[in-house]
Amino acid sequence: MDTTGNSFTGSYSYTLDAKGRVNIPAKMRKSLDPASDSTFVATRGSDPCIILYPATVWKQVEAKFIALNKGKALNRHFTRNFVRHAEAVQYDSQGRVALPAGLIEFGGIGKNVEIVGMIDRIEIWDPQRLQEMESRFAGREDELEAIANEIDL
Amino acid sequence: MDTTGNSFTGSYSYTLDAKGRVNIPAKMRKSLDPASDSTFVATRGSDPCIILYPATVWKQVEAKFIALNKGKALNRHFTRNFVRHAEAVQYDSQGRVALPAGLIEFGGIGKNVEIVGMIDRIEIWDPQRLQEMESRFAGREDELEAIANEIDL
DNA sequence: TACGTTTGTGGGTAGAAGTGGGTAAATAAC
DNA sequence: GTTATTTACCCACTTCTACCCACAAACGTA
Incomplete structure (x- = not known):
């Protein structure tokens, strides 16, 4: 999907402060394409976490929803349920974004x-949930190896 | 996979210093393509070691993950479990990279x-683990010969 | 063999990054 | 229109990282 040049890697253990702000790691800020203008769209992940899409990537996500036939009720529901939780957030001069309260709650x-x-x-996880998520896939290493084989990694 | 011109060979016994830094051997630094700008992406190997991908090679690895359909839970997990341990590292004017603590621990x-x-x-190994790894494949010389046959070496 | 250059190792510190908090400005509620 | 609440902007401090220096050992050349 992506042709915007973003390249976020790594895992960082930070804190959510009393005002609901969290720091975007400096390396990730440097990785963000300039066209996104320090802006992400925060929304619910398919997994129980918050996702931050760079503004430029979000445009591509939007295009996928636009291409969905909205005449079908199920498509409308799918779109509505994804998009209504989405909100643009911009990091400030200290590199922090204020996360919407609804998403903080959704992400536990x-x-x-x-x-x-x-x-x-970028995904923002409660550390315990992330660990539980990893545990859920334990024992399926052969399936993971099949994917690694498939994409020749 | 690689068409970036990198060509790392040899085995070097170095030290990890108190700050978690390790020297990239001079010959390997000379082998690194200029487009990588002295930068590797360090991550977990499939074997219990640290892998350093040149930045240019990492772009190719990324492309494979991007091409994976993230609508599938298993693909998301596979991507997350690989990418969250990855981090860009750049060697300094003395040719050293600072390895992330998590990877130092993973590699023992x-x-x-x-x-x-x-x-x-490039792979970075604990010497003892590397030896154990070699021992694991002792006795399978005929299988190794079959591979040599297959690629006409 | 002698000497100059390069390489690997150890360490100090200036500058960058993460955290906590105050308040001016903007927005919402009455 | 006024008041209350929320958001955006700014500051200060602590910790971590990037940059720099020095030196010994190893290597290459005359």
């Missing part, structure tokens, strides 16, 4: 967060 | 390291 986020690079997007 | 690295050229990537 307390004081500690794990910020995970996913190449063309 | 103490004071001594073995730096191994793997053509388009």
Whole structure:
């Protein structure tokens, strides 16, 4: 999907402050394409976390929804349920974004967060949930190896 | 996979210093393509070691992950589990990279390291682990010969 | 063999990054 | 229109990282 040049990697353990702000790691800020103008669109992940799409990547996500036939009720529902939780956030001069309260709640986020690079997007996790997520896939290493084989990694 | 011109060979016994830095051997630095700008992406190997991909090679690795359909949970997990341990590192004017603490731990690295050229990537091993790894494949020389046959070496 | 250059190792510190908080400005509520 | 609440902007401090220096050992050349 991505042709915007973003390249987010790594995992950072930061804190959510009393004002609902979290720091975007400096390396990720440097990775963000200039056209996004320090701006992400924050929304719910398909997994129980918050996703930050760079503004430029979000344009591509939007295009996919636009291309969905909205005459079908299920498509409208899918679109509505994805887009209504989305909100643009811009990081300030200290590199922090203020996360919408609804997303903080959806992500089950307390004081500690794990910020995970996913190449063309960023995920913000409650550390405990991330660990549970990893545990859920334990025992499926052969399936993971099949994917590694498939993409010749 | 690689068409970036990198060509890392050899094995070097160096040290990891108190600040978590390790020297990239001079010959390997000379082998690194200029477009990588002295930068690798360090991440977990499939084997218990650290891998350094040249930045240019990492772009190709990324492209494979981007091409994976992220609508599937298993693909998301696969991507997350690979990419969240990855981090760009740039060697300084003395040729050293600072390795992320998480990777040092994953690789079981103490004071001594073995730096191994793997053509388009570099592996950083705890010497004892590398030895154990070699021992694991002892006795399978006929299988190795079959591979040599297959690629007409 | 002698000497100059390059390489690997150890360490100090200036500058960058993350965290916590105050308040002016903008927005919402009455 | 006024008041209350929220958001955006700014500051200060602590910790971590990037940059620089020095030196010994190894290597290459005359």
